[in-house]
Amino acid sequence: MREELAQIKSFNEFQLVEYFQDGVVARATGSDFDNELYTAVRNRLLGNKALEKLIPDWVKTKRTIDQFWTFIKGRFSTYQERREFLWDEFAPILNYLETKSTSPLEESIVFDEAHIHTQWQKALERKQIEPEGAITSARTLIESTLKHILDVQAIQFNDGADLPELYKEVSKSLNLAPELHQEQIFKQILGGASGVVSGLGALRNKLGDAHGKSKYSVKPSERHSELAVNLAGAMAIFLLKTFNETKGSK
Known part of the structure:
Protein backbone atom coordinates (compact mmCIF):
# COMPACT_ATOMS: atom_id res chain seq x y z
CA MET A 1 0.00 0.00 0.00
CA SER A 101 0.50 19.30 -23.82
CA THR A 102 3.05 17.55 -25.93
CA SER A 103 2.55 14.36 -24.04
CA PRO A 104 0.67 12.99 -21.04
CA LEU A 105 4.11 12.27 -19.65
CA GLU A 106 6.17 14.64 -17.56
CA GLU A 107 9.22 16.03 -19.30
CA SER A 108 11.37 14.68 -16.47
CA ILE A 109 10.66 11.13 -17.61
CA VAL A 110 13.36 9.69 -19.85
CA PHE A 111 11.76 8.92 -23.18
CA ASP A 112 13.60 5.80 -24.32
CA GLU A 113 12.88 2.24 -25.45
CA ALA A 114 12.40 1.06 -21.86
CA HIS A 115 9.79 3.74 -21.30
CA ILE A 116 7.93 2.76 -24.48
CA HIS A 117 7.96 -0.89 -23.44
CA THR A 118 6.53 0.08 -20.04
CA GLN A 119 3.67 2.05 -21.62
CA TRP A 120 3.15 -0.74 -24.15
CA GLN A 121 2.78 -3.30 -21.36
CA LYS A 122 0.40 -1.06 -19.40
CA ALA A 123 -1.80 -0.72 -22.47
CA LEU A 124 -1.80 -4.50 -23.00
CA GLU A 125 -2.94 -5.00 -19.41
CA ARG A 126 -6.13 -3.07 -20.25
CA LYS A 127 -7.04 -5.05 -23.37
CA GLN A 128 -9.32 -7.61 -21.74
CA ILE A 129 -11.23 -5.52 -19.22
CA GLU A 130 -11.08 -2.18 -21.05
CA PRO A 131 -10.47 -2.75 -24.78
CA GLU A 132 -11.59 0.81 -25.57
CA GLY A 133 -9.13 2.21 -23.04
CA ALA A 134 -6.34 0.05 -24.44
CA ILE A 135 -7.01 1.45 -27.93
CA THR A 136 -6.85 5.01 -26.59
CA SER A 137 -3.56 4.18 -24.84
CA ALA A 138 -2.19 2.80 -28.11
CA ARG A 139 -2.96 6.02 -29.91
CA THR A 140 -1.47 8.07 -27.06
CA LEU A 141 1.75 6.04 -27.22
CA ILE A 142 2.20 6.79 -30.92
CA GLU A 143 1.29 10.46 -30.50
CA SER A 144 3.72 10.89 -27.60
CA THR A 145 6.53 9.29 -29.60
CA LEU A 146 5.90 11.44 -32.67
CA LYS A 147 5.74 14.66 -30.65
CA HIS A 148 8.86 13.72 -28.70
CA ILE A 149 10.82 13.26 -31.92
CA LEU A 150 9.59 16.56 -33.34
CA ASP A 151 10.31 18.40 -30.08
CA VAL A 152 13.88 17.14 -29.84
CA GLN A 153 14.50 18.22 -33.43
CA ALA A 154 12.91 21.62 -32.71
CA ILE A 155 10.42 21.07 -35.52
CA GLN A 156 7.30 23.15 -34.97
CA PHE A 157 3.91 21.50 -35.22
CA ASN A 158 0.29 22.18 -34.39
CA ASP A 159 -0.36 20.69 -30.95
CA GLY A 160 -3.85 19.73 -32.07
CA ALA A 161 -2.62 17.97 -35.21
CA ASP A 162 -3.90 14.48 -35.85
CA LEU A 163 -1.67 11.42 -36.15
CA PRO A 164 -1.29 11.45 -39.96
CA GLU A 165 -0.12 15.08 -39.85
CA LEU A 166 2.39 14.38 -37.09
CA TYR A 167 3.66 11.26 -38.82
CA LYS A 168 4.09 13.15 -42.09
CA GLU A 169 6.44 15.63 -40.39
CA VAL A 170 8.37 12.90 -38.60
CA SER A 171 8.69 10.73 -41.70
CA LYS A 172 10.17 13.64 -43.63
CA SER A 173 12.71 14.38 -40.92
CA LEU A 174 13.72 10.71 -40.64
CA ASN A 175 13.68 9.97 -44.37
CA LEU A 176 10.77 7.55 -43.93
CA ALA A 177 8.40 9.10 -46.45
CA PRO A 178 7.74 6.59 -49.29
CA GLU A 179 8.26 9.26 -51.94
CA LEU A 180 11.84 9.77 -50.73
CA HIS A 181 12.82 6.24 -51.82
CA GLN A 182 13.31 4.67 -55.24
CA GLU A 183 13.07 0.96 -54.39
CA GLN A 184 9.49 -0.29 -54.70
CA ILE A 185 9.80 -2.62 -51.70
CA PHE A 186 10.82 0.27 -49.43
CA LYS A 187 8.01 2.40 -50.79
CA GLN A 188 5.58 -0.41 -50.01
CA ILE A 189 6.85 -1.03 -46.47
CA LEU A 190 7.02 2.65 -45.55
CA GLY A 191 3.61 3.24 -47.08
CA GLY A 192 2.33 0.45 -44.86
CA ALA A 193 3.88 2.11 -41.81
CA SER A 194 2.08 5.33 -42.66
CA GLY A 195 -1.15 3.37 -43.04
CA VAL A 196 -0.71 1.80 -39.60
CA VAL A 197 -0.38 5.22 -37.94
CA SER A 198 -3.40 6.60 -39.79
CA GLY A 199 -5.38 3.49 -38.95
CA LEU A 200 -4.57 3.76 -35.25
CA GLY A 201 -5.82 7.33 -35.19
CA ALA A 202 -9.03 6.38 -36.96
CA LEU A 203 -9.53 3.31 -34.76
CA ARG A 204 -9.16 5.34 -31.60
CA ASN A 205 -11.71 7.89 -32.84
CA LYS A 206 -14.12 5.10 -33.73
CA LEU A 207 -13.60 2.58 -30.93
CA GLY A 208 -11.51 4.23 -28.20
CA ASP A 209 -12.84 5.60 -24.91
CA ALA A 210 -11.88 9.25 -25.34
CA HIS A 211 -15.26 10.22 -26.80
CA GLY A 212 -18.80 9.52 -25.74
CA LYS A 213 -20.73 6.94 -27.74
CA SER A 214 -24.30 6.00 -28.46
CA LYS A 215 -25.73 2.66 -27.45
CA TYR A 216 -25.45 1.56 -31.09
CA SER A 217 -21.68 2.07 -31.27
CA VAL A 218 -19.48 -0.86 -32.28
CA LYS A 219 -17.71 -2.46 -29.32
CA PRO A 220 -14.09 -3.52 -29.85
CA SER A 221 -13.09 -6.99 -28.75
CA GLU A 222 -9.93 -7.97 -26.90
CA ARG A 223 -8.25 -9.03 -30.14
CA HIS A 224 -8.92 -5.62 -31.72
CA SER A 225 -7.36 -3.78 -28.80
CA GLU A 226 -4.42 -6.20 -28.64
CA LEU A 227 -3.72 -5.64 -32.33
CA ALA A 228 -3.90 -1.86 -31.91
CA VAL A 229 -1.60 -1.85 -28.88
CA ASN A 230 1.00 -4.14 -30.45
CA LEU A 231 1.03 -2.17 -33.70
CA ALA A 232 1.45 1.06 -31.74
CA GLY A 233 4.22 -0.38 -29.58
CA ALA A 234 6.14 -1.77 -32.54
CA MET A 235 5.79 1.48 -34.49
CA ALA A 236 6.85 3.58 -31.50
CA ILE A 237 10.00 1.48 -31.00
CA PHE A 238 10.79 1.60 -34.73
CA LEU A 239 10.38 5.38 -34.87
CA LEU A 240 12.46 6.01 -31.77
CA LYS A 241 15.24 3.67 -32.95
CA THR A 242 15.26 5.32 -36.36
CA PHE A 243 15.42 8.74 -34.76
CA ASN A 244 18.27 7.76 -32.42
CA GLU A 245 20.27 6.21 -35.27
CA THR A 246 19.66 9.23 -37.48
CA LYS A 247 20.68 11.57 -34.67
CA GLY A 248 23.81 9.54 -34.00
CA SER A 249 24.91 9.63 -37.64
CA LYS A 250 24.78 13.41 -37.87
Missing part, protein backbone atom coordinates in the same frame (compact mmCIF):
# COMPACT_ATOMS: atom_id res chain seq x y z
CA ARG A 2 2.77 2.45 0.93
CA GLU A 3 4.56 1.77 -2.34
CA GLU A 4 1.40 2.40 -4.35
CA LEU A 5 0.67 5.61 -2.45
CA ALA A 6 4.23 6.75 -3.12
CA GLN A 7 3.83 5.90 -6.80
CA ILE A 8 0.62 7.92 -7.00
CA LYS A 9 2.46 10.98 -5.71
CA SER A 10 4.73 10.82 -8.75
CA PHE A 11 1.84 10.68 -11.24
CA ASN A 12 1.21 13.58 -13.57
CA GLU A 13 -2.36 14.79 -14.17
CA PHE A 14 -3.14 12.40 -17.01
CA GLN A 15 -1.76 9.38 -15.17
CA LEU A 16 -3.65 10.34 -12.01
CA VAL A 17 -7.02 10.66 -13.75
CA GLU A 18 -6.48 7.45 -15.70
CA TYR A 19 -5.53 5.62 -12.49
CA PHE A 20 -8.66 6.90 -10.75
CA GLN A 21 -10.85 5.93 -13.71
CA ASP A 22 -9.37 2.42 -13.80
CA GLY A 23 -9.88 2.08 -10.05
CA VAL A 24 -13.55 3.04 -9.98
CA VAL A 25 -14.24 0.93 -13.08
CA ALA A 26 -12.66 -2.02 -11.28
CA ARG A 27 -14.80 -1.44 -8.18
CA ALA A 28 -17.94 -0.98 -10.27
CA THR A 29 -17.37 -4.31 -12.01
CA GLY A 30 -16.70 -6.60 -9.09
CA SER A 31 -13.03 -5.95 -8.28
CA ASP A 32 -11.47 -3.89 -5.50
CA PHE A 33 -10.24 -0.32 -5.20
CA ASP A 34 -8.82 0.40 -1.77
CA ASN A 35 -10.51 3.28 0.04
CA GLU A 36 -7.18 4.82 1.04
CA LEU A 37 -6.11 4.92 -2.60
CA TYR A 38 -9.52 6.24 -3.67
CA THR A 39 -9.44 9.10 -1.17
CA ALA A 40 -5.79 9.95 -1.85
CA VAL A 41 -6.38 10.32 -5.59
CA ARG A 42 -9.74 12.04 -5.12
CA ASN A 43 -8.17 14.64 -2.83
CA ARG A 44 -5.43 15.39 -5.35
CA LEU A 45 -7.94 15.76 -8.15
CA LEU A 46 -10.21 18.05 -6.15
CA GLY A 47 -7.21 20.13 -5.14
CA ASN A 48 -6.39 20.88 -8.77
CA LYS A 49 -8.34 24.05 -9.60
CA ALA A 50 -7.44 23.82 -13.29
CA LEU A 51 -9.44 20.59 -13.56
CA GLU A 52 -12.35 21.62 -11.35
CA LYS A 53 -14.91 22.05 -14.14
CA LEU A 54 -13.95 18.78 -15.84
CA ILE A 55 -14.14 16.49 -12.81
CA PRO A 56 -17.40 14.48 -12.74
CA ASP A 57 -19.87 15.86 -10.19
CA TRP A 58 -20.18 12.58 -8.31
CA VAL A 59 -16.44 12.61 -7.54
CA LYS A 60 -17.05 15.77 -5.52
CA THR A 61 -19.80 14.19 -3.41
CA LYS A 62 -18.72 10.55 -3.01
CA ARG A 63 -16.02 10.84 -0.38
CA THR A 64 -15.35 7.14 0.11
CA ILE A 65 -15.25 4.09 -2.11
CA ASP A 66 -18.30 2.72 -0.30
CA GLN A 67 -20.27 5.85 -1.14
CA PHE A 68 -19.21 5.48 -4.76
CA TRP A 69 -20.24 1.81 -4.76
CA THR A 70 -23.69 2.65 -3.40
CA PHE A 71 -24.05 5.33 -6.07
CA ILE A 72 -22.98 3.23 -9.06
CA LYS A 73 -24.78 0.08 -7.92
CA GLY A 74 -28.04 1.96 -7.52
CA ARG A 75 -27.77 3.71 -10.87
CA PHE A 76 -26.80 0.83 -13.17
CA SER A 77 -27.49 -2.88 -12.87
CA THR A 78 -24.98 -4.29 -15.37
CA TYR A 79 -21.20 -4.10 -15.53
CA GLN A 80 -21.26 -2.89 -19.13
CA GLU A 81 -23.57 0.02 -18.29
CA ARG A 82 -21.29 1.02 -15.44
CA ARG A 83 -18.17 0.85 -17.61
CA GLU A 84 -19.72 2.95 -20.36
CA PHE A 85 -21.00 5.53 -17.89
CA LEU A 86 -17.62 5.90 -16.19
CA TRP A 87 -15.70 6.03 -19.47
CA ASP A 88 -18.03 8.76 -20.71
CA GLU A 89 -17.67 10.64 -17.42
CA PHE A 90 -13.88 10.72 -17.64
CA ALA A 91 -13.64 11.22 -21.41
CA PRO A 92 -13.71 15.07 -21.29
CA ILE A 93 -10.95 15.41 -18.70
CA LEU A 94 -8.74 12.71 -20.27
CA ASN A 95 -9.22 14.20 -23.71
CA TYR A 96 -8.30 17.63 -22.37
CA LEU A 97 -5.18 16.36 -20.62
CA GLU A 98 -4.20 14.25 -23.62
CA THR A 99 -4.20 17.21 -25.99
CA LYS A 100 -3.20 20.16 -23.80
